[in-house]
Amino acid sequence: MALGTWLPDANENARLQEAYKGLENTSMPSESMRRQVAHKLAGNSNFVKPSKRAGGNNSDIYLSYPVARTNSESIGDTLQIKCIEYFPPDDGGFSVEVDNVYKEPTAESIAKNPALAKQGKTLITAEERKADPNRFGVPGIRMKTTDGNTRLSQNQKVKYYIELPIPQEVNDSNSVTWGEDRVNALEMATLSVAQQAMANPNGTVEMAQAAVAMFESGVKIPGLSSDVQDSVRAAISGAALRQLGSTVSSKSVISRSTGQILNNNLELLFSGVNLRSFPYSITFSPRSRKESDVVKAIIRSLKMSMAPKAGEFNGSAAQGIFLKSPDVFQLNYLKDGRNHPFLNKFKICALTGMQVNYTNSGTYSSYADGTPVNIRMNLTFKEINPIYHEDYLQDKSGSGVGY
Numbered sequence: 001m002a003l004g005t006w007l008p009d010a011n012e013n014a015r016l017q018e019a020y021k022g023l024e025n026t027s028m029p030s031e032s033m034r035r036q037v038a039h040k041l042a043g044n045s046n047f048v049k050p051s052k053r054a055g056g057n058n059s060d061i062y063l064s065y066p067v068a069r070t071n072s073e074s075i076g077d078t079l080q081i082k083c084i085e086y087f088p089p090d091d092g093g094f095s096v097e098v099d100n101v102y103k104e105p106t107a108e109s110i111a112k113n114p115a116l117a118k119q120g121k122t123l124i125t126a127e128e129r130k131a132d133p134n135r136f137g138v139p140g141i142r143m144k145t146t147d148g149n150t151r152l153s154q155n156q157k158v159k160y161y162i163e164l165p166i167p168q169e170v171n172d173s174n175s176v177t178w179g180e181d182r183v184n185a186l187e188m189a190t191l192s193v194a195q196q197a198m199a200n201p202n203g204t205v206e207m208a209q210a211a212v213a214m215f216e217s218g219v220k221i222p223g224l225s226s227d228v229q230d231s232v233r234a235a236i237s238g239a240a241l242r243q244l245g246s247t248v249s250s251k252s253v254i255s256r257s258t259g260q261i262l263n264n265n266l267e268l269l270f271s272g273v274n275l276r277s278f279p280y281s282i283t284f285s286p287r288s289r290k291e292s293d294v295v296k297a298i299i300r301s302l303k304m305s306m307a308p309k310a311g312e313f314n315g316s317a318a319q320g321i322f323l324k325s326p327d328v329f330q331l332n333y334l335k336d337g338r339n340h341p342f343l344n345k346f347k348i349c350a351l352t353g354m355q356v357n358y359t360n361s362g363t364y365s366s367y368a369d370g371t372p373v374n375i376r377m378n379l380t381f382k383e384i385n386p387i388y389h390e391d392y393l394q395d396k397s398g399s400g401v402g403y
Helices: 010-022 031-041 107-112 126-131 148-153 185-199 201-217 226-237 239-244 250-258 289-306 389-393
Strands: 062-064 078-084 094-099 140-145 158-165 176-181 267-273 277-284 328-335 349-357 375-383
Touching: 010 031, 062 289, 078 289, 148 328, 158 289, 289 349, 289 375
Parallel strands: 062 158
Antiparallel strands: 078 158, 078 328, 094 140, 176 267, 277 375, 328 349, 349 375
16 A cells, blocks of 8 residues: 555545545546545545645645645535646747649659759749649648647646635636628629629729729619719719718718618628636635645745746846746636536636735734734636637536536
8 A cells, every 4th residue: 555545544544545546537746646635535634745835846736725624524616726837839839831822843844944853842823723724723721720728738837736615606608709790782892893803813903994984884773863873873983082072972972862871781790709717706714824824825826826937037127038928727626526527617727817805804803923814815817718619529628518
């Protein structure tokens, strides 16, 4: 039996072995931490190591509040905060690749021009595409990205763990951005001309001139008299704008002349994704010197980890040209030391805000050693990547509500 995984009392040892076995498939960073957590779950709080001073590189630092004092005292469901050292991507995080834009020299072309063998790939010209449309595929662009969540979830350098009572308010808020979009018939006509111009770039100028001539010469617009149609055509072609000033548009001409407006085909369209934030409020009421030390270490660790790294430091000033990114965090809800079977999962988060109120009881009050009697710590975490539909199809989304 490994050191620290056996107790002389039969009942206590049975509880310990059950807790130790239950942690077999959990992501404990070390064997010593697994033993610590097993003893805590079994109610043997005396085994838990005294909290080390946070901020070093020891991955075995595990700060847990409250510290269970008796076998019957349980801390219940918890919020685990894992601090991870941030590191940037090796290749900048993304790259763009193009397809069917360059061509390899053929044996025939090399025979005619041996220099092509050293030159390698060359750009496919518009003349070549026109002469042999079936030889070259449609040009395409592909973007390859390595998102921060994936990168930082692999090869983690864990700095410490913090385990806190689950907050009183536990919620997740998912949102995406939708926006109103408008396009009228005249704008669609302009778009159509532009699309045809892109399909036939050689005739762009001629097509634009033809479009203006079309509106000027006589296009029927249903519901408008011939005089009003003339005004609209003049506005579109630019003649009216040159005469009346840049503030006059075809829309105002139609509205003033007929009391009508162009149908703008209003529609709500998807326009973007948002990042999720998680605000938490934790109350500390240390009951012993040991819990006081743990609370102090938790607050100090989080404040230190959310601060940028100066690199070169002299007294109180950063001397380097650049600042390094702060640490990031992986949050996880636990039930009996295991992943919570119901509550939401998280992507890697940054700690964007932290407030500590040392007079949470309404007035300043402290113990003999100076520890405030009641402390409230407000934390705001924000995920570094959005949530996508495909995230819920991954095994790491868990068996509960997902992200």
